[in-house]
Amino acid sequence: MHVQQLTHLPTESDLEARIQGTIARIFPWIGSNSLRHQLRFSIKFGRANVMIDGRNASSAEARLDILVSDGETPLAILELKREGARLSDADEQQGLSYARLLQPSPPLVIVTNGDDTRLLASHNGAPLDSGIFGSEQLKNLISAASTVATGDLRRAVDTLLGQGGRLWVNAIRIATESMVADMCGAWNDYLQPFVRDFLIPRKATQEVLSNLRRKSGPRVTIIDGPPLAGKSSVIREVAELAARSDDLCVLLMETDQEGEGVFQRLANLFSVELGWPATSDDIRAWLRGASVREVGPRLVVAIDGSNVVGEQVRRDIEELISDQFGSELQILLGLDDSFTGSVMFNETRRKRTRIGRNAAVVTVGILDDDEFKSACQALAQLNMRFMPGAESSGEYRSPWLLRAIAAGVSIDPEISEDMVVALPPLLGLDLIANARHHFSDDDLRSGYRKLARCILMDAKDMSRPAHLALESMMIYVVRTATTKAEFDHGEIRAMRNAGVVRKTIHASGEDVIIARLPEAMAAELASTLAKELAGRVKSNIAKAAKWFLRTSARLPLGDVVAAQAVIDAAQLLEGIPLAFLNELLKDCPRQEKVSPGTRAAMYWPSIGTVSLRFNKDGSVVASAPGCMPLELDISPDERDEMSMQIGGQGWLVLSHLAGLQLLAVGDDGRFVGSATPALLLEIGSCPVPLRRPSVLEADHGSWTHHVPDQGKVVCHRSGIIEPITLALLNAIVQMDQQEADEWIANMMQRESFPLLARTDIALRQITRFADRERASWAHRVLDSNVKPAISRVFGAAHAH
Numbered sequence: 177m178h179v180q181q182l183t184h185l186p187t188e189s190d191l192e193a194r195i196q197g198t199i200a201r202i203f204p205w206i207g208s209n210s211l212r213h214q215l216r217f218s219i220k221f222g223r224a225n226v227m228i229d230g231r232n233a234s235s236a237e238a239r240l241d242i243l244v245s246d247g248e249t250p251l252a253i254l255e256l257k258r259e260g261a262r263l264s265d266a267d268e269q270q271g272l273s274y275a276r277l278l279q280p281s282p283p284l285v286i287v288t289n290g291d292d293t294r295l296l297a298s299h300n301g302a303p304l305d306s307g308i309f310g311s312e313q314l315k316n317l318i319s320a321a322s323t324v325a326t327g328d329l330r331r332a333v334d335t336l337l338g339q340g341g342r343l344w345v346n347a348i349r350i351a352t353e354s355m356v357a358d359m360c361g362a363w364n365d366y367l368q369p370f371v372r373d374f375l376i377p378r379k380a381t382q383e384v385l386s387n388l389r390r391k392s393g394p395r396v397t398i399i400d401g402p403p404l405a406g407k408s409s410v411i412r413e414v415a416e417l418a419a420r421s422d423d424l425c426v427l428l429m430e431t432d433q434e435g436e437g438v439f440q441r442l443a444n445l446f447s448v449e450l451g452w453p454a455t456s457d458d459i460r461a462w463l464r465g466a467s468v469r470e471v472g473p474r475l476v477v478a479i480d481g482s483n484v485v486g487e488q489v490r491r492d493i494e495e496l497i498s499d500q501f502g503s504e505l506q507i508l509l510g511l512d513d514s515f516t517g518s519v520m521f522n523e524t525r526r527k528r529t530r531i532g533r534n535a536a537v538v539t540v541g542i543l544d545d546d547e548f549k550s551a552c553q554a555l556a557q558l559n560m561r562f563m564p565g566a567e568s569s570g571e572y573r574s575p576w577l578l579r580a581i582a583a584g585v586s587i588d589p590e591i592s593e594d595m596v597v598a599l600p601p602l603l604g605l606d607l608i609a610n611a612r613h614h615f616s617d618d619d620l621r622s623g624y625r626k627l628a629r630c631i632l633m634d635a636k637d638m639s640r641p642a643h644l645a646l647e648s649m650m651i652y653v654v655r656t657a658t659t660k661a662e663f664d665h666g667e668i669r670a671m672r673n674a675g676v677v678r679k680t681i682h683a684s685g686e687d688v689i690i691a692r693l694p695e696a697m698a699a700e701l702a703s704t705l706a707k708e709l710a711g712r713v714k715s716n717i718a719k720a721a722k723w724f725l726r727t728s729a730r731l732p733l734g735d736v737v738a739a740q741a742v743i744d745a746a747q748l749l750e751g752i753p754l755a756f757l758n759e760l761l762k763d764c765p766r767q768e769k770v771s772p773g774t775r776a777a778m779y780w781p782s783i784g785t786v787s788l789r790f791n792k793d794g795s796v797v798a799s800a801p802g803c804m805p806l807e808l809d810i811s812p813d814e815r816d817e818m819s820m821q822i823g824g825q826g827w828l829v830l831s832h833l834a835g836l837q838l839l840a841v842g843d844d845g846r847f848v849g850s851a852t853p854a855l856l857l858e859i860g861s862c863p864v865p866l867r868r869p870s871v872l873e874a875d876h877g878s879w880t881h882h883v884p885d886q887g888k889v890v891c892h893r894s895g896i897i898e899p900i901t902l903a904l905l906n907a908i909v910q911m912d913q914q915e916a917d918e919w920i921a922n923m924m925q926r927e928s929f930p931l932l933a934r935t936d937i938a939l940r941q942i943t944r945f946a947d948r949e950r951a952s953w954a955h956r957v958l959d960s961n962v963k964p965a966i967s968r969v970f971g972a973a974h975a976h
Contacts, residue, residue: 195256198288199244202295206246213254217243219277226346228274241274243282250282253298257289268294272301344466345425345473351449352415352428352478359412359430363583364614366693367675369408374558376551376575378406380540381413387536388414388424388476388506394536395497396507400516401540403651403678403690406575407510410540411478414508418476425473426508430481437488438479438496439463463496467505478508490519494530512680513539542573551578555599560585563941565601565895568878570868571733577603580695584610598945601896602867603733605832608702608740611695623671624697626662627689628704630654631697633661635730641684643785643801650732652691652698653682659689683801694732702737706744713749713756721759725825735825735868735899739832757830757851765824765864767888827859827866828899834859835903837910853919856907859900860935861928863887867898883969886929892937905938909946913953920957929969936962 195213203211218227228241242254255271257263271285275298284304285296295304304313361368380399387397399407411428418424429441436444439456446452446459454462466475477496479489493507511519520532543551545567552562560582562572571577584606585597600606615621631654634640640648640655647653656679659668668689671677678690691697705728712720728738746752772792789797794812799805838851859866864887865880879891896902908916923935939962942954 194290195242195254198254198256198286198290198293201293202284202286203246203251211244211246211251213242213244215240215242217278219274226343226350228343241270243274243278244286245282250278250280252282252284252286253278255285255287257287259290261289263287263289263292263294268296268301272296272298347450348425348427348475349419351445352426353419354449355428355430355445356412356415359408363579363586366583366614366696370412371579374554375409375413375416376406376543376547376554376578378410378413378540378547379544380410380538381417383538384410384414384508385417385424387538388418388474388508391503394534395503395505396493396509396531396535398509398511398516398519398535398537399540400511400513400537402513402647403653403680404574404576404692404694405540405542407512407540408480409575410538411480411508411510414476415478418473421473423473424476426476426478428478428480431479431486431489436486438477438492442477463505464501467502469502469504474504474506476506476508478510480510490531497530497534512678514681514683517683518681542570543575544573548573551575555582558582558586559594559596560599561596562599563601563896563945565897566599568894568897569602571603576694577607580607580610583614600902602899602902603736604835604899604902605736605740605743607695607733607736608699611693611699615693615696615699620674620676620693620696621700623667623676624691624693624700625704626667627652627654627659627677627691628697628700630659630662631701631731632704632708632727634658635727641682641686644682644684644686644688645730646785647682648732649730649734652694652701652732653688656687656689698733698737699740701731702740703744705737705741706748709741709745710748713745713753717753717755718759721756721763721826725760725763725829728829729825733868735828736832738825738829742829742833743836760826760830761858763823763826765827765862765866766822767819767864768822769819821864824864824866827862828868830855830859831866831899831903833903834900835906852907853922856900856904856919857922857926857931860904860923860931861926862900863930865890865898866900881933881970883929886969889930889933890937892933892940896937896941898934901934901937904934905941908938908954909942909950916953920961924961924965932962932965936966 199211199213216227216229240254240256242256243250244252244254253271253275255267257267267287268285271287275282275285281298283298285298287294287296296302297304356370359368360370360372363371363374365371384397384399387393399410401407415426415428418426427442429438429445431438431441437456439459442459442463443454443456446454452458463475463477479493493509495501496505496507509519516537517525519529520535520537521528548567552566555561555578566572572581581599581603585599631648631652634648634654637658644653644655656668668677668679672679676692676696678692680688680690682688705724709720709724712723724738724741728734728741731737742752770790772790772794774790776788776790786798786800789799791797794810796808796810797805798808834852834855836852838855865878878897879894880888881891882888890897890901896905908919911919920935923931936958939954939958943951943958945951946954
């Protein structure tokens with residue numbers, strides 16, 4: 177019978193026999209019962225522990241990496257090569273590198289192919305005579321192994337990072353993971369870019385990954401977008417997804433120090449994270465080798481930070497994408513949109529730079545509908561759920577605001593882990609209250625208060641470029657030239673180093689400063705406004721109100737900031753004059769038809785300034801910088817109905833105040849009663865939707881009803897999208913049942929359909945989120961009072 181050998185590779189038993197035989201030959205005086213060996217062990221790369229799988233780490237060289245120990249004491253690194261394979265210096269260097277990075281370090285390195293065996297002292301690499309090697313010599317080597325020179329450690333890391341296996345991949349991924357961990361904090365660690373265990377999936381991430389994986393794709397991928405849009409989070413998501421793949425390895429670095437280039441920053445990073453005291457030239461050589469590897473994942477150097485466009489960084493990136501480096505090295509940049517053009521084009525903007533010729537741009541803007549749903553799902557995992565209406569809140573599409581809202585909830589001592597928290601459907605005064613609670617640092621508040629005065633100065637300047645003025649209504653941005661009135665250069669630099677402001681160049685060409693903690697900025701603006709308001713109302717209440725409304729309307733979150741400023745001013749004055757509130761009531765919103773020839777402008781976060789021209793022939797033309805003018809597709813009926821909302825800032829501010837307990841005091845100082853019920857009735861009767869303008873309106877709008885002679889009201893299917901409706905909900909919940917019944921009766925007697933519709937929405941939410949007793953009461957009021965009244969307007973067949 178013919179027997180064919182099917183197994184040509186060594187079996188597990190064959191390998192075990194070879195390992196045991198080698199160990200017994202080198203250490204004959206040590207009992208076999210105490211000796212053990214392992215194919216998996218970890219070595220120390222700086223702050224990182226990297227796991228070595230000895231069976232796979234050197235498979236390309238037909239070599240097994242094995243740690244031999246006497247009990248718990250490491251004795252040797254055994255480099256076991258295939259029988260008949262030639263021993264090389266590379267085998268020795270690998271074994272020495274492992275030994276020097278192990279803690280504690282084994283004193284001996286053994287390299288063998290079965291016939292030829294080499295013994296090396298791990299602390300200095302000196303060869304030993306295996307024929308006379310004994311226990312006394314081993315004892316001396318154990319003592320010497322603890323004194324490995326820095327140069328030898330450096331060579332050890334250099335050797336292991338440069339080999340063709342996956343060890344360098346594991347080391348780089350651990351370094352990036354450590355970097356991300358350093359950038360993470362708790363919800364209320366506002367100076368940390370990320371929240372631990374919370375990340376919103378972004379569509380831009382998949383586009384970036386697609387670019388990085390393309391064989392003949394761009395060498396550079398730029399993630400651009402407005403400040404606080406989440407560019408750094410996209411880089412984090414790319415790194416985390418790449419770590420689970422076989423084809424990409426991301427090396428993350430920050431460039432916050434001026435004058436420091438990519439190579440030097442990576443040298444510093446490798447020194448801290450991997451224990452490799454490399455020079456910038458060492459890094460340059462290592463990257464050059466990584467860029468031409470034929471096996472293993474593609475290396476992506478991801479660069480984030482405030483100095484991404486520094487001169488030295490830019491020069492280093494241009495070198496990295498030159499012919500000196502191969503295509504297996506990719507660059508990923510996070511850039512504010514105002515910088516992208518200067519990186520992509522030369523000063524004349526007529527010619528692309530080397531980066532521009534080799535780059536693709538992926539834009540990150542506000543969260544779209546799918547991304548917002550993902551954010552809601554991520555928050556739901558933490559037992560936080562938005563009330564209906566949040567999907568229509570434009571501010572909630574900004575990632576930083578989601579974090580600010582969730583932070584206020586996550587650290588509330590009255591909320592236990594097993595509770596599900598209902599997040600408000602839109603922004604209110606809680607945002608500023610939480611900011612004042614969390615941001616108690618005196619230096620931060622002092623710096624932001626100065627910055628608040630600069631922002632108010634800038635808001636008065638009508639000579640600012642239109643797109644800068646529009647953008648300043650969305651984010652807290654101020655021209656650097658304006659800050660010179662309050663700051664010296666050293667103070668701004670200190671705030672930049674602390675991470676609370678960011679310096680950039682606006683698309684208008686102006687040098688600007690951006691507040692990186694918008695909620696803290698809103699809090700200080702409210703205080704600053706309050707002080708000036710308190711002084712102005714003493715001289716002329718009407719002029720004070722006009723100034724107050726005009727100024728606050730030009731600020732991001734201006735209605736919330738203004739409402740808080742009224743509260744702060746009331747504390748300074750020991751009450752706010754009713755005449756001032758009456759002036760705010762005069763600023764009611766009104767709809768006016770758009771006249772032919774009208775020109776308007778709006779700011780769109782992902783586009784910039786969009787200009788609108790309403791022509792005499794009824795057409796509407798939109799234009800944006802760098803884009804061809806576009807005639808909007810509007811039907812004749814839509815043209816006839818086109819209108820603009822004029823005014824209303826006063827009522828919007830009062831919307832936020834209406835949910836508070838406002839006490840009316842007579843001229844004699846005696847308490848007259850609560851002004852809250854009357855304010856709810858008045859503001860709640862507004863005949864048009866009363867909310868801050870949102871870019872989402874132009875995107876998908878909201879459900880509304882137009883009732884002849886009554887006005888335009890929000891449908892209950894939209895949820896709570898107006899501050900006054902949220903104020904109604906909060907006020908009704910706080911009333912005792914008798915007060916609530918009286919208010920409902922007054923509401924019904926007013927016979928205002930807008931007020932009825934808003935009350936309907938508030939009561940529907942009370943049935944879902946209030947305690948059982950108040951929810952039952954709300955059900956009863958809806959069935960007996962509100963729904964029948966609504967049916968009389970729409971008809972019984974109409975399901976409102």
